[in-house]
Amino acid sequence: MPANNRYSRQIILPQIQKQGQEILKNSTVIIVGCGALGTNSANSLTRAGIEHLTVIDRDIIELHNLQRQNLYTEKDIGRPKATILKKKLHDINSEVTITAIVDDLNPKNSEKFLSSCDLILDGTDNMHTRYLINDISIKHNIPWIYAGVIQTYGMTMNIIPHQTPCLCCYTPTLPEPGSLPTCATAGVLNTIPAIIANIQATETLKILLNKEFSTDLIIYDI
Ligand SMILES: [Zn+2]
DSSP: OOTTSTTHHHHTSTTTHHHHHHHHHTOEEEEEOOSHHHHHHHHHHHHHTOOEEEEEOOOBOOGGGTTTOTTOOGGGTTSBHHHHHHHHHHHHOTTSEEEEEOSOOOTTTHHHHHSSSSEEEEOOSOHHHHHHHHHHHHHHTOOEEEEEEEBTEEEEEEEOTTTSOOHHHHOOSOOOTTOSOOHHHHOBOTHHHHHHHHHHHHHHHHHHTTOOOOOSOEEEEO
């Protein structure tokens, strides 16, 4: 393996090696939401060599996103997050095939968008979409990684269908819309989504490589 290989620094890790890199190369991960969590996890996974990524977001980039949504710049304001993220990720690693979907995830399209992948990452900001992800996960036996951040803290949890508790086990009923605080109303420090998203990205590698993964609800207040 030449020392200048793109992945040389992670292939020498005993936890990855050449065969692990090959597994990552052939893995497909879908990131729902291209905000602070999604941009950070997409960045790490693209650099790590997950060669098939789909990013989903219906929103356009706004000035107040730049405080925490890494990879976006001032000249991207007004353009679709998923499209711009795809472009930035391709600039980082042109070996990765990235699919950008500019749409919201809803009960009519969730099956079509999510049902053929190895793992789904939650980069959303609402429980409604998380329930949709959970449904598809259970139905198609696809692991997903929940995450949420607000103010100075965040949490994440791996959900492996039929192995670990799912979202419905924790919260059987959907909270009333507007009943939970949001980053828009309560604020968020820009370092916490980067940390939580990178825990998600790390757990993604562990799950894909069939290594021991966290079964805890990880809560971190920075
Ligand atoms: Zn459950």
